[in-house]
Amino acid sequence: MDNSPFSSPALQTVEERPRIRFILSKGAGKGNAHKLAKEILAQYPSAKHTELGQAGIYPSDVEISLTRGPDHVSQLATEWAQMWGSQGVCYVAGGDGSVNEVANALAGTDCAFGVIPAGTGNDFARNLYGEDTGYRGSIELVAATKHAQFGPIDLLQVNDEYCVNVFSLGYDTEVLRKAMALQRRFRSLGSSAYKAAVLRTIFYQKAIDLDFEYQEPDSPARSMEHTCTVFVVGNGRMYGGGYRPLPAAMLDDGQADLLYSDDLNLLGIGRLLASYRRGTHQSSPKVHMTRVGSVSVRRSDGQPLLWNIDGIVFESDTVQIKNIPRAVNLARLSLVSE
Numbered sequence: 001m002d003n004s005p006f007s008s009p010a011l012q013t014v015e016e017r018p019r020i021r022f023i024l025s026k027g028a029g030k031g032n033a034h035k036l037a038k039e040i041l042a043q044y045p046s047a048k049h050t051e052l053g054q055a056g057i058y059p060s061d062v063e064i065s066l067t068r069g070p071d072h073v074s075q076l077a078t079e080w081a082q083m084w085g086s087q088g089v090c091y092v093a094g095g096d097g098s099v100n101e102v103a104n105a106l107a108g109t110d111c112a113f114g115v116i117p118a119g120t121g122n123d124f125a126r127n128l129y130g131e132d133t134g135y136r137g138s139i140e141l142v143a144a145t146k147h148a149q150f151g152p153i154d155l156l157q158v159n160d161e162y163c164v165n166v167f168s169l170g171y172d173t174e175v176l177r178k179a180m181a182l183q184r185r186f187r188s189l190g191s192s193a194y195k196a197a198v199l200r201t202i203f204y205q206k207a208i209d210l211d212f213e214y215q216e217p218d219s220p221a222r223s224m225e226h227t228c229t230v231f232v233v234g235n236g237r238m239y240g241g242g243y244r245p246l247p248a249a250m251l252d253d254g255q256a257d258l259l260y261s262d263d264l265n266l267l268g269i270g271r272l273l274a275s276y277r278r279g280t281h282q283s284s285p286k287v288h289m290t291r292v293g294s295v296s297v298r299r300s301d302g303q304p305l306l307w308n309i310d311g312i313v314f315e316s317d318t319v320q321i322k323n324i325p326r327a328v329n330l331a332r333l334s335l336v337s338e
């Protein structure tokens, strides 16, 4: 795969993980879960539909489970891990929130997970498969599960949660919060909600005075006081529906990528967003990037900090981030067109 987000080759083949559960997240994207279930049955005619609490009741290697409530993604994954351990894999069809929930449920277990993009932004999936694959691509990926390979990836531990893709704070998170509110009102907006949200937050305060400390590999910890408009840490490369703040991040290299910017005015933010697309922001003197094993950050004024992991918003006084190498096993799927 060109521009691969993996630094090491896969370790396992599909024969070693024959027990498959497709978890179809009904809260994600444009609500294609039922359509996708039919496509899975076309690929795996002996697959059985099961609900939470019914794992393994049929003698079938492949189960299709539609979520019936907000906690079902993680509960269905936990149940599968408990039942099949190192023989198991959960493919989650959903967006970044659903992927985050599966990764949190399976971190530290032997069960693997894979991703069939079916959300709105699908930023984690874009790391894996290039630009948004669309519905047709998702169908191809269902077929590709028959040739999956598996390898461990890192997760960020952010306070008490795991992050599979990207952590960011401040103005980014305000944009995200607005975009989510717009998507709830107008589901058909899809990822255009992020652009609309940038326009709606144009007069918000964009820079925050931060106190932070980070640890680069084999170096003493560095402490900083800095006014930042953008502050991003991740193992994934993209956020916000395809913006690419961390273009060189690897999912499995044992380190996270950190980007922080200086205080940017409106024009500076516009330039940064445009150069994210091209990956040219790395040469800007207003943008600082490095690789880290851990980061801690808080607002200099002691106020609570607004932050998000994988598009899920949180608020806390301080944030402790630690990269956990090889924390969970991921299925690597190849699109035919790659």
Ligand SMILES: Nc1ncnc2c1ncn2[C@@H]1O[C@H](COP(=O)(O)OP(=O)(O)OP(=O)(O)O)[C@@H](O)[C@H]1O
Pocket: 025, 026, 027, 028, 029, 030, 067, 068, 069, 070, 071, 072, 073, 094, 095, 096, 097, 098, 099, 101, 118, 119, 120, 121, 122, 123, 310, 311
């Ligand atoms: N049946 C359900 N009822 C209510 N919530 C559900 C149900 N099934 C799944 N969910 C929740 O809906 C949320 C869907 O968010 P997700 O991030 O996956 O999709 P998205 O917001 O469309 O995509 P993205 O984050 O990539 O923009 C998840 O938190 C998931 O747990």
